[in-house]
Amino acid sequence: MLEQRKPIPVAEAVQRVMSKKITSKTEHIHIEDALGRTLAEDLVATHPVPPFDRSPYDGFAVRSQDTAQASRENPLDLHVTETIGAGSVQTVPVRENEAARIMTGAMMPAECDAVVMLELTSEPEPGVMRIKRSFHKGDNISFKGEDAEEGTVLVEKGSVINPGTVALLATFGYETVTVASKPLVGVLATGSELLEVNEPLEPGKIRNSNALMAAAQVKRAGAEVKMLGKLSDDLEACYQSVKEALNEVDILITTGGVSVGDFDFLPEVYKRLGAEVLFNKVAMRPGSVTTVAHLNGQFLFGLSGNPSACYVGFELFTRPVIQQMLGNKKPHLPVEDAVLGADFTKPNPFTRFVRGTVSIKHGRLEASPSGFNKSSAVSSLAATNCLIVLPGGTRGFTAGDQVKVALLETAESSGMPW
Numbered sequence: 001m002l003e004q005r006k007p008i009p010v011a012e013a014v015q016r017v018m019s020k021k022i023t024s025k026t027e028h029i030h031i032e033d034a035l036g037r038t039l040a041e042d043l044v045a046t047h048p049v050p051p052f053d054r055s056p057y058d059g060f061a062v063r064s065q066d067t068a069q070a071s072r073e074n075p076l077d078l079h080v081t082e083t084i085g086a087g088s089v090q091t092v093p094v095r096e097n098e099a100a101r102i103m104t105g106a107m108m109p110a111e112c113d114a115v116v117m118l119e120l121t122s123e124p125e126p127g128v129m130r131i132k133r134s135f136h137k138g139d140n141i142s143f144k145g146e147d148a149e150e151g152t153v154l155v156e157k158g159s160v161i162n163p164g165t166v167a168l169l170a171t172f173g174y175e176t177v178t179v180a181s182k183p184l185v186g187v188l189a190t191g192s193e194l195l196e197v198n199e200p201l202e203p204g205k206i207r208n209s210n211a212l213m214a215a216a217q218v219k220r221a222g223a224e225v226k227m228l229g230k231l232s233d234d235l236e237a238c239y240q241s242v243k244e245a246l247n248e249v250d251i252l253i254t255t256g257g258v259s260v261g262d263f264d265f266l267p268e269v270y271k272r273l274g275a276e277v278l279f280n281k282v283a284m285r286p287g288s289v290t291t292v293a294h295l296n297g298q299f300l301f302g303l304s305g306n307p308s309a310c311y312v313g314f315e316l317f318t319r320p321v322i323q324q325m326l327g328n329k330k331p332h333l334p335v336e337d338a339v340l341g342a343d344f345t346k347p348n349p350f351t352r353f354v355r356g357t358v359s360i361k362h363g364r365l366e367a368s369p370s371g372f373n374k375s376s377a378v379s380s381l382a383a384t385n386c387l388i389v390l391p392g393g394t395r396g397f398t399a400g401d402q403v404k405v406a407l408l409e410t411a412e413s414s415g416m417p418w
């Protein structure tokens, strides 16, 4: 008698996965390799920025009290002590009625408390500068610590390193950076019908598109891929390959062989391995047969063989695990409100994740199905940049309806959105 699978809600399925202990490793990398990696430690200001009071202009550093009487009618001449370029420091004190010529970025002379822009001065004779107005203490100074105070957490751990983060790392002298290690994700395709990419078609066969698609999704999610090839539908071979693969990778993805067909061997493989099957039926379309198992701290994602189902299963269940391993505290796809741009009239009792194309129209998100929408579809995936979430029920949806969309191509992420 065929085992009856009980579908569980998407939220519960995701919860079952995320409730497992998900550990991450860290490594030290060179700052030049840091872009796009995830900080494994808070980035703390180890000194004030700027580290000293400095001039924001090319001009003259003055003692404001000397300028108090200066006006258009009563111009003031100050004797220029020296020129201080950025990177240099004063060599002589600035005394009463003296000024130091100073360039942008140079450290303020200790006795000065204001800067006069070059354009507001004239040079009545060499070595003398003239001003026609007064200046106040603090005028035109970049103060020590005004950008960042020492000890401030400027970027939290778990953040993805962007060019701005790189600037901060460099500012504070981090030649090496502690980042989350990228989990290694093995991808193994199953199915006797599968051909390699470079093989010509033959009757009954198709090329293995899932493995390369899933590998690309793994990379998009920030992890590294180990391609483990493809297997024909042979229980013993599947069992051995899966068992060996688990020694080589942090996470294992298989595609195909998770349904109830005569050659769907993954359920039996999990049984033989003694793995805990977290679920094998989810109340969603596509991807209802997505199965996730867990063994000795490792996840085995049994993604469906149908390309669209495989794609969706990855984004809902595998991606957040990878993101959490990378230290992201909000590991899920961001879900936003959108307007449905075209009818989707076919009702379904299960939640649908329609592959869609979302864009900004007149300041709001509009999402439309990206093409042929069966679970087996591959043609609609290229134009897919979101999953349109249509709740299960008896009715279809029409253009203009308010819907939720899970965004696939943004750096944003969210806490549990389902």
Ligand SMILES: Nc1nc2c(c(=O)[nH]1)N[C@H]1C(S)=C(S)[C@@H](COP(=O)(O)OP(=O)(O)OC[C@H]3O[C@@H](n4cnc5c(N)ncnc54)[C@H](O)[C@@H]3O)O[C@H]1N2
Residues within 6 Å of the ligand: 189, 190, 191, 193, 194, 206, 207, 208, 209, 210, 211, 255, 256, 257, 258, 259, 260, 261, 264, 286, 287, 288, 289, 303, 304, 305, 306, 307, 309, 375, 376
């Ligand atoms: N009696 C039932 N039949 C099916 C059920 C069910 O509940 N009862 N579920 C259907 C659903 S839903 C799906 S989805 C599929 C899932 O099938 P499997 O995950 O077992 O995958 P396969 O049987 O191996 O293949 C399904 C389909 O996908 C093609 N495929 C497989 N691997 C690849 C690959 N690497 N690249 C491209 N395409 C691939 C394969 O040729 C099949 O056409 O089961 C339904 N059946």
Ligand code: MOO
Residues within 6 Å of the ligand: 284, 285, 286, 287, 288, 289, 290, 304, 306, 308, 309, 375, 376
């Ligand atoms: O697992 Mo299936 O994808 O619901 O068509």
Ligand SMILES: [Mg+2]
Residues within 6 Å of the ligand: 256, 257, 258, 259, 260, 261, 263, 264, 305
């Ligand atoms: Mg099958």
